[in-house]
Amino acid sequence: MMRRLMGLVCVVMMLMMVSPIARAQESDFRVQIKVESAFTRVLPAFDAEPAASVFREERLEVVSRNLDGTWFEVRRIGRLNNLGWVYYEVLERYSFRPEFLPLGDVITGVIGPKPLTVAPAYAAHLVQGANIRERPSRRSYAIFNTPPLVTVPVMERNQDGSWLHINYLGYDGWIAAANVRKLDNVLDIPIAPGLAPLDVPTAVIIPVELQQAQIDRLRDFINTRTGVAVQLEQFWWAVFRGEIMPCDAPEEITYYPYTEQDVQQLPELGRYVPRLITAIDYLKTARDPFTACGIVRPGAVIAARDAAINARIIFSATLESLVDLEENVVQARR
Numbered sequence: 211m212m213r214r215l216m217g218l219v220c221v222v223m224m225l226m227m228v229s230p231i232a233r234a235q236e237s238d239f240r241v242q243i244k245v246e247s248a249f250t251r252v253l254p255a256f257d258a259e260p261a262a263s264v265f266r267e268e269r270l271e272v273v274s275r276n277l278d279g280t281w282f283e284v285r286r287i288g289r290l291n292n293l294g295w296v297y298y299e300v301l302e303r304y305s306f307r308p309e310f311l312p313l314g315d316v317i318t319g320v321i322g323p324k325p326l327t328v329a330p331a332y333a334a335h336l337v338q339g340a341n342i343r344e345r346p347s348r349r350s351y352a353i354f355n356t357p358p359l360v361t362v363p364v365m366e367r368n369q370d371g372s373w374l375h376i377n378y379l380g381y382d383g384w385i386a387a388a389n390v391r392k393l394d395n396v397l398d399i400p401i402a403p404g405l406a407p408l409d410v411p412t413a414v415i416i417p418v419e420l421q422q423a424q425i426d427r428l429r430d431f432i433n434t435r436t437g438v439a440v441q442l443e444q445f446w447w448a449v450f451r452g453e454i455m456p457c458d459a460p461e462e463i464t465y466y467p468y469t470e471q472d473v474q475q476l477p478e479l480g481r482y483v484p485r486l487i488t489a490i491d492y493l494k495t496a497r498d499p500f501t502a503c504g505i506v507r508p509g510a511v512i513a514a515r516d517a518a519i520n521a522r523i524i525f526s527a528t529l530e531s532l533v534d535l536e537e538n539v540v541q542a543r544r
Contacts, residue, residue: 239272239311241282242302250294253318254281261294270296272306274314277326277379279335279361283314299512303519308361309333309391322354322380332364332399334374337527338485340389342381346373346405354381358488359520366402375402388481391527392534416475424476425536431466432486432525432532435493438463439522442496446515449506459500463493478535485524492521 249260254276264270270284273292282301285292295315313329338358343350346368356362356378362385366375371393373384387396438460448455466486473479495517499506506514 239306240287241270241272241284241296241304243268243270243296243300244302245300248296248300250284250296252294254283254295254297254315255318256297258295258318264293264296264300272304272311275308275311275333275361276315277313277319277363277377279308279311279333281315282308282311299516307335307391309335313363320380322378322382324377324382325380326363326377330363330365330377332395333361334364334376334387334390334393335359335361336385336390337524338389338488340385342376342378342383342385344383346375346384346402347409348386350384353383354378356385358485359523364399367396367399368405369401369408371396371399374399386481388478388531389485392530420475422536424472424479425532428466428476428479428482429529429532432529435463435490436522436525436529439489439493439496439518439525442493442518443515443522446496446511446518449511450508450515457500457503460497463490463497465490478531482528482531485528489521489524489528492517492524496521 243264243266245266247263247265250262250264251258252261253259264284269287270293271287272282272284274283275281276283276295280298281295282298283292283295310333313333316326316329336356336358340356341352342354342356343352360378362376362378364374364376367373367387368384372387374387374390374396375384376382387393393399441460445455466483468479468483496514499510499514
């Protein structure tokens with residue numbers, strides 16, 4: 211009897227030790243409704259039949275994502291039955307990464323000629339719009355252009371992980387990995403068979419001091435704009451909650467200034483600047499309502515707040531990329 215009791219005590223102690231981790235994992239994919247009420251849908255589409263009603267501040271567990279990561283399949287916390295699908299814009303800001311969710315629907319929303327037949331095990335979140343190309347090369351024909359801030363299924367990669375074979379709503383092809391949020395597991399993705407050998411670029415020696423100066427200038431620019439994005443996000447959240455706020459517009463928001471010589475010194479600018487243009491455009495959208503002070507329509511408040519959030523996300527992802535780039539520059543000094 212004592213042995214059995216001791217065994218039970220050990221099991222209970224082990225459960226107590228692992229349960230915080232289990233609870234953390236369970237809460238990773240939870241969201242909260244931000245609108246007064248909304249329908250969940252039987253499929254991830256606005257014209258799908260309503261499945262259930264959800265209400266402001268209701269917390270839900272996310273089960274899966276749709277083809278572009280803009281709809282989430284949800285259920286009430288602690289329940290086994292799924293409620294249906296909700297569009298991301300009815301949700302408060304969430305901290306999880308949609309690319310870590312399983313793909314729950316491979317059919318709804320397809321517009322391209324090559325729909326998926328199975329759900330791939332990998333996904334990537336685009337921080338900027340990307341050309342889908344026939345082959346993993348910038349010289350290859352562009353099939354389609356994706357919007358920014360969508361999540362796409364990933365089937366394969368090229369030899370060094372610099373290109374990803376993806377499917378966006380039925381458009382099947384390759385995108386440069388520089389367009390996506392950093393993938394820690396990129397080398398786990400299977401390599402596509404039959405690829406041509408990687409291009410060997412012509413070696414150009416650039417002094418690391420010049421590269422570091424370019425990185426520092428770019429980081430300063432992004433940090434300043436990130437601060438503006440955070441301020442605008444907080445401002446529009448306050449307005450959304452009904453607070454009366456002063457109509458003090460931020461200074462005019464400008465794009466990143468650079469020249470061909472800057473790109474020669476830091477070729478990565480060719481990748482970073484387009485995404486920064488997208489982020490600045492979002493910032494301008496978040497600033498636009500200040501041009502006419504007074505009562506702002508709820509829809510305009512939500513659009514401005516979401517634009518500020520999108521800008522912040524793009525800036526943060528670009529700063530992450532700069533950290534990796536700087537590590538390579540520092541390594542070159544050794």
